[in-house]
Amino acid sequence: MAQDNLNIRKLYALSSENKRFCFSLPLKHNIRIGKREYEVQLKSDEKYGTYILWKNRKYPVEIIRSRQNKYEILFNDISYTFTVETPFSIQRMKVLSTTKGKAEKELIVAPMPGKIIDVLVREGSVVTRGEPVAILEAMKMQNEILSPVNGTVVKVSAKANTNVMKNDLLVEIKL
Amino acid sequence: MQIKRILIANRGEIAVRIMKTAKLMNIETIAVKTAVEPNAMYLSYADVIFDNTEDASEIPVFLNIERLIMIALETKANALHPGYGFLAENAYFAQKCVDNKLIFIGPSPDAIYKMGNKTVARQIAMAGGIPMAMGHAGNIANEEEAVIVAEKIGFPVIIKAASGGGGRGMRIVRKSEDMEKNFIIASKEAEKAFNDPSVFVEKYIENPKHIEFQILGDTKGNVIHLGERECSIQRKHQKLLEEAPSSALDDQLREKMGEMAVQIAKAVNYYSAGTVEFLLDSEKNFYFMEMNTRIQVEHPVTEEITGIDLIEQQIRVANGEELKFKQSDIKLTGWAIECRINAEDVQAGFAPDPGKIESIFMPTDSYVRVDTGVQANSSIVASYDSMIAKLIVKGKDRKDAIKNCKLALDKVWIKGTKTTLPFFRMLMRHQKFQDGTFTTAFIEKDLDKFYLNSEYEEMLAAWLATKLFIEENLSEDSINIDFEQGKEMSPWLLNKRINQF
Secondary structure, three states: OHHHHHOOOEEEEEEOOOOEEEEEOOOOOEEEEOOEEEEEEEEEEOOOEEEEEEOOEEEEEEEEEEEOOEEEEEEOOEEEEEEEEOHHHHHHHHHHHHHOOOOOEEEEEOOOOEEEEEEOOOOOOEEOOOOEEEEEEEOOEEEEEEOOOOEEEEEEOOOOOOEEOOOOEEEEEEO | OOOOEEEEOOOHHHHHHHHHHHHHOOOEEEEEEOOOOOOOHHHHHOOEEEEOOOOOOOOOHHHOHHHHHHHHHHOOOOEEEOOOOOOOOOHHHHHHHHHOOOEEOOOOHHHHHHHHOHHHHHHHHHHOOOOEOEOOOOOEOOHHHHHHHHHHHOOOEEEEEOOOOOOOOOEEEOOHHHHHHHHHHHHHHHHHHHOOOOEEEEEOOOOOEEEEEEEEEOOOOOEEEEEEEEEEEEEOOEEEEEEEOOOOOOHHHHHHHHHHHHHHHHHOOOOEEEEEEEEEOOOOOEEEEEEEOOOOOOHHHHHHHHOOOHHHHHHHHHOOOOOOOOHHHOOOOOEEEEEEEEOEEHHHOOEEOOEEOOEEEOOOOOOEEEEEOOOOOOEEOOOOOOEEEEEEEEEOOHHHHHHHHHHHHHHOEEEOOOOOHHHHHHHOOOHHHHHOOOOOOHHHHHOOOOOOOOHHHHHHHHHHHHHHHHHHHHOOOOOOOOHHHOOOOOHHHHHHHHHHO
């Protein structure tokens, strides 16, 4: 395996919107924009915490999550999710995507701790993408929890006037 | 000065704001320390801290009338400033202060009551001939009457539940033929939701601008206005950005609306600072909405273009002093923009993102003013609002203010929670914001993305992800894990990464 690693010449960072950023190895600390190259540095100190220095400007960065080859990065207050792939794994993904089916259900969880004010669906309700399924109150604001998918509600765990923690299951939808 | 010691019945940036002015006036202040925020920044500005951390009451102290009065008496305060929110517009609380010989720094209980009650406020405005969206003073009996009223005020109209709120029981009707059906539905919805089927009809103002006038009055009957603020950049009635003046008003319209605002305030013998809210349609017709009987979050933009300290004026008026200036003395100079930097996730529909602020640095340029109650290690707690700081930026005109705001936004550094900064960075570059044609529907209708999307920044983030991947998987001292097999990362590796960052 170690031997294999040395043979990797390129890595791809794929964004959640399927944008592909290619970096050749060994990873350079210069990024070319047009005709000029700019140095990029990852730094950390007590005053600012972790940041990236680029073109004389500091950008706050935070590694929110990393799981296997998936990274969620907060860069200048915007979070980005990338999967880092080798040329080999990209090839394998292509094969897999043609053989493996899609997920069958979607779990809607509480995006933040708060109180459920109202549950707007019942078991058996047909929901469309973007339709509110529950209202969650947090920090004096009522937030509509929207369904990310089209489907049928198969389970409702959320109850009105109860408190929920972040990531508690609210509604399960069959696609 | 009769006022010697003020109890600040509030927290956060507004508590800091009030105490700063009190200090300049050599007035002592008392702040209340709560169990939720025992290390809050505002406490360091007070002369006296009342420790309320042992309070076992279920009501938060800033909403607890009896307790606040008790604290004021115990700490020998002779005045009380309610700030905004909490009990600021509670007439009973203001009356309780008066009853206990505490000077309430705000309007009279009577004015708070009259303006707080929508029906009373509307009757007052209607009696004064103030233009209102409301076409009829009372409820509508049936669909025939609804058609008559709607034809009188002109379509489109909106049917609203008399006991309602929150959008339920509301129906927009665009022509007479659609009235019957919608009237019945609205009435049924109102009965179901509020146990009261009564509805009324208002003119529906499409894509209005939210324009409000700052009012200042004294106890001698003088009332003036300090110009307008434009607060159309709002999401679900939560204001995000305010500016003063508004590009939608010229001197003539400003004078006309200002006079109306003063007239409304005079009708309730208003004193102290207050705000009269209007909706302005695309034909420059304006309609009275309501009056807020408190200092507002967005008061700094008015201070910046008038040079008047509104908190100082509130204190002086409460002290019984007469206003030192007349309407003709008020000159609006330059432009000011306020961005509300909140702990919210703009990528998740502005969901609150409470947490600990690890580091915060705000710009110190001469064109910037920052009002905040947060410093490094402060926590944004879920029990209060999500505000971190108000970034107030000045310019000689609107274009200059936007240019300065763009620069200032890039100098703000906050780590620990996600913030609304990416929204403002986008907004400053948006054509419709720049040309001033935005309305209250802007966020819902004109935006497909709520944040600035910079390709370079995304590329740098991708570079960082790649770098982390290499360090975890490909560097010589890393453990070889076959990430493609779906194994979890070893704790040893995680530990190493945590130490690195």
